Every structure is written in C-alpha cells, then in structure tokens.
Amino acid sequence: MNERVDGPGGSPAGSPAGTALALRGLAKRFGPKVAVAGIDLDVPAGSFYGVVGPNGAGKTTTLSMATGLLRPDAGRASVLGADVWADPIGAKRRLGVLPDGVRLFDRLSGLELVRYSGLLRGMPRDVVEQRSRELLDALGLAGAQDTLVVDYSAGMTKKAALACALVHAPRVLVLDEPFEAVDPVSGATIRSILDGYVRGGGTVVLSSHVMDLVERLCSHVAVIAGGRVLAAGELAAVRGAGSLEERFVDLVGGTRDVSGTLDWLR
Numbered sequence: 001m002n003e004r005v006d007g008p009g010g011s012p013a014g015s016p017a018g019t020a021l022a023l024r025g026l027a028k029r030f031g032p033k034v035a036v037a038g039i040d041l042d043v044p045a046g047s048f049y050g051v052v053g054p055n056g057a058g059k060t061t062t063l064s065m066a067t068g069l070l071r072p073d074a075g076r077a078s079v080l081g082a083d084v085w086a087d088p089i090g091a092k093r094r095l096g097v098l099p100d101g102v103r104l105f106d107r108l109s110g111l112e113l114v115r116y117s118g119l120l121r122g123m124p125r126d127v128v129e130q131r132s133r134e135l136l137d138a139l140g141l142a143g144a145q146d147t148l149v150v151d152y153s154a155g156m157t158k159k160a161a162l163a164c165a166l167v168h169a170p171r172v173l174v175l176d177e178p179f180e181a182v183d184p185v186s187g188a189t190i191r192s193i194l195d196g197y198v199r200g201g202g203t204v205v206l207s208s209h210v211m212d213l214v215e216r217l218c219s220h221v222a223v224i225a226g227g228r229v230l231a232a233g234e235l236a237a238v239r240g241a242g243s244l245e246e247r248f249v250d251l252v253g254g255t256r257d258v259s260g261t262l263d264w265l266r
C-alpha cells in the first residue's frame with residue numbers, strides 16, 4: 001500500500017519547484033535486512049513535516065541518507081535543488097541536522113561546541129559568538145555553557161546539538177527525535193523556536209513517536225513502515241476524519257493483544 005495524498009503540485013517523478021527536500025528511490029539494506037525499500041518524498045519549502053512510523057520503520061536510516069550522513073544503496077536526495085551526494089557542500093550549506101544518537105565532541109564545553117559548529121561553517125567569529133550565546137540562552141543552557149558536554153544530561157546534550165544545527169541559520173532543518181529526553185519547558189521553547197523558524201520561511205522535517213505533538217506542530221506528515229511510505233501529504237488529508245494516532249494504527253497495523261502472555265510478570 002502506498003497512499004499518496006500530496007496536494008496539487010506534488011509530483012512523484014520530478015522534483016517540483018518549491019521543494020525543500022526531495023527524496024527519490026532511496027534504499028538501504030544492512031546485510032539481509034532491508035531497512036529502507038525505496039522511498040520517494042517531496043517536502044514542500046515552508047512546511048513543518050513530521051515523519052512517523054513504528055520502531056525499526058526506517059525513519060533514522062531515511063533521514064540519515066537524506067542528509068548525507070549515510071550513503072544509500074540506491075536513490076537520490078536533494079536539498080533545495082542541491083544533490084546531497086553530487087554537491088555535498090551546497091546541500092550542507094542549506095541544511096541543519098540533528099542526527100539520531102548524536103556523537104558530539106563532548107570534551108568541549110557547550111559554548112565551545114556551538115562556536116565550533118559555527119566556525120566550521122565559515123561564519124565570522126563575532127557572529128558565531130553572538131549566535132552561540134543567544135542560542136544557549138534561549139535553550140536554557142546559558143548556566144551550563146562552560147560545562148563540558150560529556151557532563152550534560154541527555155536532554156541538555158540534545159539541546160546543545162540542536163543549537164549546533166541552528167547556528168548557521170540553515171533554510172532546511174532535519175531533526176531526528178528532537179523532543180526525546182527533553183523536559184516539557186524546554187520542549188515548549190524548542191517548539192516556539194521551530195514555529196518562528198517556519199513562519200520565517202524555513203522548513204522543518206522531524207521524526208517523532210509522539211502523535212499529539214506531530215498533530216499540533218506539523219502541516220504535513222509521512223507515515224513510514226517497513227522501509228516504505230504508507231501515506232504522505234498534508235496532515236489533514238493523511239489524518240482524515242479521526243486522530244493521527246488512529247490513522248497511524250490503521251495504516252501500520254492494530255495493537256497486539258498481550259493479555260494472555262507474560263503471566264510471570266503478574
């Protein structure tokens with residue numbers, strides 16, 4: 001099943017004008033395991049795009065290939081027209097990425113880490129300095145800016161990584177589980193930063209397991225399972241009459257009845 005509910009202008013063959021992220025036939029296997037089985041997706045510029053799917057659906061593998069972190073076995077990805085593999089510098093200039101299970105240079109302090117990200121992007125030192133401090137302040141890390149990242153909690157590390165993804169003001173943000181391990185106050189701050197970013201013309205693609213959050217934040221959603229897109233397009237069209245969670249369960253398969261098992265646990 002591959003139900004496409006893209007609005008007019010969406011084209012599975014070419015990359016329509018105004019596409020921030022275009023994925024064509026992306027595929028990846030790990031040994032015998034097919035993680036991603038040929039994914040096509042157009043993320044319209046200016047959209048807030050949620051990618052949802054069960055554990056092991058292929059979300060992280062897809063986003064890693066889409067952002068140049070993992071080489072696909074087949075297929076292409078482009079960011080605002082720049083091919084991620086043929087023109088990596090052009091694509092990465094337009095892109096900010098929060099990868100899954102981020103490995104950071106954690107012997108740097110939070111401030112040093114964000115500064116380092118900005119300087120790597122070739123930004124002027126004074127701009128880097130100002131933005132790094134502003135980002136850490138907005139994300140509630142100002143008090144910990146001189147603490148080594150290795151001593152950060154999981155949520156603090158995620159926020160520092162998000163600051164690194166934002167410092168060069170990219171036009172497209174790809175965030176793998178940005179709210180995981182983040183407390184509710186920080187979550188609200190991140191939501192408001194991302195909202196403002198999209199209102200200013202930026203594009204956000206994020207993966208999440210939290211349907212309520214995707215429903216509240218996103219204009220578009222793709223449901224992925226078994227390495228394929230089951231449905232994609234505007235949130236209202238994908239969701240239909242019910243909630244996104246109902247639609248998700250409907251598409252991905254019902255909940256399992258485990259009432260007669262795990263007797264030893266009772």
Ligand SMILES: Nc1ncnc2c1ncn2[C@@H]1O[C@H](COP(=O)(O)OP(=O)(O)OP(=O)(O)O)[C@@H](O)[C@H]1O
Pocket residue numbers: 030033034035053054055056057058059060061062
């Ligand atoms: N490096 C790897 N080596 C072997 N198998 C892998 C590797 N990375 C992913 N896989 C497999 O590929 C499939 C898709 O994994 P992926 O991490 O993309 O799923 P996901 O949708 O992000 O899952 P989750 O929601 O649990 O984070 C899974 O079956 C996983 O076991």
